[in-house]
Amino acid sequence: MILLARHGETPYNAERRFQGQGDVALNARGLEQARELAQLAVQEPLAALYASPIRRARETAEIVAEAVGLEPRFDPRFAETDVGDWQDLLFDDVEREHPDLWAAWQAGGAWRFPGGESLAEQQERVIAGLVDVTQRGELPALVVCHRGSIRVALCHTRNEGLEAFQQIAIPNGALIRL
Structure with missing residues (x-):
């Protein structure tokens, strides 16, 4: 089993601003959400912890890591x-x-962001990462990442197509089972 978690809130989330791959830090509410996520994660028999290297996900994952005892x-x-x-x-x-x-x-x-990537390109790389996590066999695993990353994964696993992307609500600090 793989669990996906969205990072805690950032100032960009609160302002409704596109942060994409920018290295935006968690705000005070985001730090609290990360601690709450960590308390949910300790209830899972996790064998591995993965994360996006982007600062907000990295900060969230480090808080979770301390609670669950995984690097x-x-x-x-x-x-x-x-x-x-x-x-x-x-x-x-x-x-x-x-x-x-x-x-x-x-x-x-x-959809493709002007000057950026398409949802299909993002989905391809996220799914490739999830396949690798599964093939490593250290399950259950938690992946701390982003709303868009979780949405493209769910569109794939639910076989809904990327047209369902915007209909999937993923609040900051959410824990989702694939």
Whole structure:
């Protein structure tokens, strides 16, 4: 079994800002969410802990690691989507200034961020990472990553297609069983 966890909240999450692969730290609420996640994780018989190397996931994984007694293994395949030109922009600004692109992003599917990666490319790398975790045989494993990474994994495992991407709610600090 593999469990996926979303990192704790960052200032960008609170501001509704695209952070993509930017190294944004957890805020105070995010640190508390990471501690709460750690308390959930200690109830699982975890054999391995993996994480995205992006700062917010790394910070969350380190808090979880201390509680569960496992050393996190950082894998860039679990990183958030490369949002390209939208990096650091507010959601509301993108929606107002680029309504057609915003609508396409909300529809999911074959979406590609301007100057960034497509959801299909992200899904391919995330699934490859999850296959490797499974093949290593150290299960159950926890992967601390990002909302987009969890969404593309769930679209795949639920066989829903990437059109379901935006319909999947993943709050900060959430723990999801694949």
